Amino acid sequence: xxxxLFLQLDRVIHEKGRLAIMSSLAATPDLSFTELRDTLGMTDxxxxxxxxxxxxxxxxxxxxxxQNRRPLTTCSLTAAGxxxxxxxxxxxxxxxxxxxxx
Amino acid sequence: xxxxLFLQLDRVIHEKGRLAIMSSLAATPDLSFTELRDTLGMTDxxxxxxxxxxxxxxxxxxxxxxQNRRPLTTCSLTAAGxxxxxxxxxxxxxxxxxxxxx
Numbered sequence: 489x490x491x492x493l494f495l496q497l498d499r500v501i502h503e504k505g506r507l508a509i510m511s512s513l514a515a516t517p518d519l520s521f522t523e524l525r526d527t528l529g530m531t532d533x534x535x536x537x538x539x540x541x542x543x544x545x546x547x548x549x550x551x552x553x554x555q556n557r558r559p560l561t562t563c564s565l566t567a568a569g570x571x572x573x574x575x576x577x578x579x580x581x582x583x584x585x586x587x588x589x590x
Numbered sequence: 591x592x593x594x595l596f597l598q599l600d601r602v603i604h605e606k607g608r609l610a611i612m613s614s615l616a617a618t619p620d621l622s623f624t625e626l627r628d629t630l631g632m633t634d635x636x637x638x639x640x641x642x643x644x645x646x647x648x649x650x651x652x653x654x655x656x657q658n659r660r661p662l663t664t665c666s667l668t669a670a671g672x673x674x675x676x677x678x679x680x681x682x683x684x685x686x687x688x689x690x691x692x
Contacts, residue, residue: 494610495631504604508596511689529597573689581686587613587679 501576518564603678620666
């Protein structure tokens with residue numbers, strides 16, 4: 489057992505909701521607030537809170553614009569977010585390898 | 591992206607400290623409180639809190655006895671804990687597969 493593996497897991501990404509958001513954004517250039525909310529089945533409030541935390545951490549960029557005169561919020565991973573997420577997934581992989589049944 | 595993968599992650603096990611405890615106990619028949627604390631570098635209070643939550647969830651059994659006239663607390667996974675941990679690791683593996691860079 490290597491306990492340091494667990495300690496290294498990024499706390500901001502490890503939370504289930506934010507892990508789902510990071511995973512969604514890693515798979516695509518960007519997603520609108522509405523797309524994320526509907527894909528992940530989150531409430532507006534919950535998603536807003538998670539996005540703010542990810543933005544404060546520098547992991548995502550949030551852009552506001554207009555589409556058909558309606559406000560559009562678009563989210564994407566930053567380079568730092570992509571790097572942190574890749575590191576997180578690498579750690580998860582090591583944890584899985586360490587704990588898989590033979 | 592399958593958002594349900596993330597929703598299925600057991601909240602009790604997903605917390606980093608408890609994940610480390612479950613992983614340690616999965617690798618061995620049992621561990622004393624002291625062994626767990628020292629291996630994981632946790633405080634007494636922190637470990638006690640995590641163990642209580644895991645015990646309430648039915649994931650671990652905590653036995654109290656005496657060794658050389660000193661109290662000895664021993665922790666082990668229950669069958670339910672072993673099953674839940676195996677399911678958790680299987681989900682992690684799917685998340686890793688889904689997010690690994692090509």
